[in-house]
Amino acid sequence: MEKYVCVICGYEYDPAEGDPDNGVEPGTKFEDIPEDWLCPVCGAPKSEFEPA
Amino acid sequence: MHPVEIKKDVFWVGAVDYTSRDFHGYSLSPQGTTYNTYLVKDEKTVLFDTVKSNFIDTMLCRMSNVTELEKVDYIVCNHLEPDHSGCLPKLVELCKPEKIFCSPLGKRSMQAHYNTEGWPIEVVKTGDSINIGSRDIQFIETRMLHWPDSMVSYIPQDKLLICNDIFGQNISTTERFVDEVERAVVEHDMVEYYHNIVLPFSPLVLKTLEAIEEMGIEIDMLAPDHGLIFRGKEDVQWCFDKYREFAEQAWKKRAVIIYDTMWHSTEKMARSVAEGLESEGVPVRIMSLKSDHHSAVMTELGRSSAVIFGSPTHNNGILPEVAKMLTYMKGLRPQNRIGGAFGSFGWSGECVKALTESLTEMGFEMPVDGVKNQFVPTHDAYKKCYEMGAEIAKALKEKCGE
Numbered sequence: 001m002e003k004y005v006c007v008i009c010g011y012e013y014d015p016a017e018g019d020p021d022n023g024v025e026p027g028t029k030f031e032d033i034p035e036d037w038l039c040p041v042c043g044a045p046k047s048e049f050e051p052a
Numbered sequence: 053m054h055p056v057e058i059k060k061d062v063f064w065v066g067a068v069d070y071t072s073r074d075f076h077g078y079s080l081s082p083q084g085t086t087y088n089t090y091l092v093k094d095e096k097t098v099l100f101d102t103v104k105s106n107f108i109d110t111m112l113c114r115m116s117n118v119t120e121l122e123k124v125d126y127i128v129c130n131h132l133e134p135d136h137s138g139c140l141p142k143l144v145e146l147c148k149p150e151k152i153f154c155s156p157l158g159k160r161s162m163q164a165h166y167n168t169e170g171w172p173i174e175v176v177k178t179g180d181s182i183n184i185g186s187r188d189i190q191f192i193e194t195r196m197l198h199w200p201d202s203m204v205s206y207i208p209q210d211k212l213l214i215c216n217d218i219f220g221q222n223i224s225t226t227e228r229f230v231d232e233v234e235r236a237v238v239e240h241d242m243v244e245y246y247h248n249i250v251l252p253f254s255p256l257v258l259k260t261l262e263a264i265e266e267m268g269i270e271i272d273m274l275a276p277d278h279g280l281i282f283r284g285k286e287d288v289q290w291c292f293d294k295y296r297e298f299a300e301q302a303w304k305k306r307a308v309i310i311y312d313t314m315w316h317s318t319e320k321m322a323r324s325v326a327e328g329l330e331s332e333g334v335p336v337r338i339m340s341l342k343s344d345h346h347s348a349v350m351t352e353l354g355r356s357s358a359v360i361f362g363s364p365t366h367n368n369g370i371l372p373e374v375a376k377m378l379t380y381m382k383g384l385r386p387q388n389r390i391g392g393a394f395g396s397f398g399w400s401g402e403c404v405k406a407l408t409e410s411l412t413e414m415g416f417e418m419p420v421d422g423v424k425n426q427f428v429p430t431h432d433a434y435k436k437c438y439e440m441g442a443e444i445a446k447a448l449k450e451k452c453g454e
Contacts, residue, residue: 009195041255042196
């Protein structure tokens with residue numbers, strides 16, 4: 001599964017880890033994250049992410 | 053206005069703001085602040101960041117004592133917030149720099165703040181380095197510490213890290229170095245600054261400290277954009293250790309009670325909660341939001357792992373000062389905190405529920421149910437508040453490993 005990077009702050013979303021603090025289980029593909037999910041570091045929307 | 057030589061041919065040419073108490077519109081700076089600008093004279097003359105625009109004359113005067121303005125070759129913008137970039141338009145006009153260095157996101161910020169047409173902007177990324185004669189400047193991006201554009205500049209020959217807003221403090225004095233000021237004052241100002249500005253980015257602070265260690269770079273001077281400079285390896289290490297401590301947010305046996313009140317019932321309840329905490333040996337500070345600014349509360353939170361909120365019910369909700377405090381605190385994302393809620397009410401009584409929901413949403417553990425009391429507290433109500441305080445104290449002591 002592909003990792004994605006927030007272009008605003010550099011946070012890397014790793015599907016293996018997910019973002020459990022914000023309700024995204026480990027093993028969730030970036031594409032499957034809800035559209036209203038925000039970067040846990042800077043709050044940027046999903047549209048600000050690019051493949052790592 | 054004289055410059056201060058902080059290392060051979062490295063000068064502080066900033067400004068001290070003795071009178072400002074409003075820091076960026078969201079926090080208080082009770083001790084005033086400083087805007088630090090640094091100038092390095094080598095084959096190339098380089099200026100690092102600027103000051104808030106109303107202090108431009110002070111900065112230009114100090115600079116003129118070191119160099120002619122048109123001899124400034126490079127300007128490095130580590131951070132584009134206006135208190136550090138505000139003089140850029142005027143400086144570009146006066147110095148006609150050969151190059152202006154900033155991070156990729158710094159360029160975006162620069163263009164969004166100023167008319168940069170014709171400016172010789174050169175984007176640098178982590179790992180990029182330039183030579184200015186006998187010195188190199190290495191750039192390291194520190195995104196979201198505390199803006200996306202933030203970066204730091206390292207001069208290996210001087211073992212000097214010019215670190216923008218990281219490691220800063222709001223203080224106004226003629227002293228320029230940490231070792232010239234009483235340590236408890238410096239530490240208090242660091243706690244205040246960290247918990248009002250840097251706290252949400254604590255995971256990044258830990259990563260950055262690790263990265264500095266892994267890079268194995270030698271630093272014997274940390275020069276932030278606000279406040280005092282850390283001089284000598286021992287003080288640099290002290291600063292890093294403090295930042296690690298702030299970022300880790302380890303459990304501390306101390307509590308803060310934050311409240312607002314209408315007819316003093318909630319205030320009286322606050323004192324009973326405090327008695328309960330005290331009975332279990334947990335020190336506590338009571339902060340009235342009519343007396344204490346929300347940024348002062350955050351400073352106190354830097355020393356406290358139990359955070360207990362009190363508000364009466366007002367128009368089926370909580371009082372505006374308390375709502376404001378909760379909003380501010382939520383944005384600063386504190387971790388490892390135990391919470392509690394209490395308040396008086398007249399007829400509907402939503403306050404405790406509203407406070408509990410807000411604190412739970414912030415990730416606080418709520419070891420006991422909140423206490424609400426109709427109108428004026430009686431002995432029974434005081435007892436409930438006291439017991440709540442004692443229970444929170446016990447839960448906190450367990451967290452602290454007692």
